[in-house]
Amino acid sequence: MADFRAVAQLNEFTSDEDVLVVNYGRFSVLLYKIDGEFFAMEDRCSHADVLLSDGEIDFSMCRIQCHKHGAMFDLKNGQALTPPAVVGVKMFAVKVTDQTITIAPK
Ligand code: FES
Numbered sequence: 001m002a003d004f005r006a007v008a009q010l011n012e013f014t015s016d017e018d019v020l021v022v023n024y025g026r027f028s029v030l031l032y033k034i035d036g037e038f039f040a041m042e043d044r045c046s047h048a049d050v051l052l053s054d055g056e057i058d059f060s061m062c063r064i065q066c067h068k069h070g071a072m073f074d075l076k077n078g079q080a081l082t083p084p085a086v087v088g089v090k091m092f093a094v095k096v097t098d099q100t101i102t103i104a105p106k
Contacts (some may be wrong), residue, residue, distance in 0.1 A: 002093060002104035007031065007040075011100045021053050024103055028053075029092055031101065034062065034075060040092035040103045041078055047071050047085040 007022035008031060014068040018029040021043055030053055043053050044067040057068040063072045063081060071085035078089040092103040 001063060004095055004104040006100050006102050008101040010052075010096065012036070014093040017059055019053070019057060022103070024092065024105070027090075027092075027105075028101060028104065030064075031094070031103070032057070032059075032075070033045065034059065038094040038096065039076060040094050041073070041075065042090040042092070044089070045071065046073075046080060046087040046089050052089065 008020055013033060016033060022029050022031050029049060030041045030043050032039055036039060043051050045052055047069060050068045052064055052066055055065045057064045062075045064075055065072045069084050070083040073089050074081055078091040080086055081090050091106050093106050095102045
């Protein structure tokens with residue numbers, strides 16, 4: 001059974017393009033909303049050990065770009081979209097119960 005853990009409260013999101021950096025055990029995780037649905041992605045590029053939160057998010061294109069070498073990843077499924085990354089980024093399942101946002105590894 002998935003180990004969902006509370007990482008944030010709904011009221012921490014004040015606009016549609018807010019991105020929170022939360023922790024799940026040893027993982028740093030990006031938490032954000034697309035069209036009202038929450039997504040959680042590990043805050044680490046699959047190409048090298050750098051933070052994706054230092055990169056650029058483009059919600060209109062549903063992608064995040066790593067600042068180091070420019071690889072892009074799909075914000076909904078973590079898939080690598082452009083080189084030099086060839087492996088996707090780990091995603092977490094998200095549940096909202098009352099006002100609390102919980103995540104668990106997929
Ligand atoms: S470290 Fe992210 S693309 Fe190279």
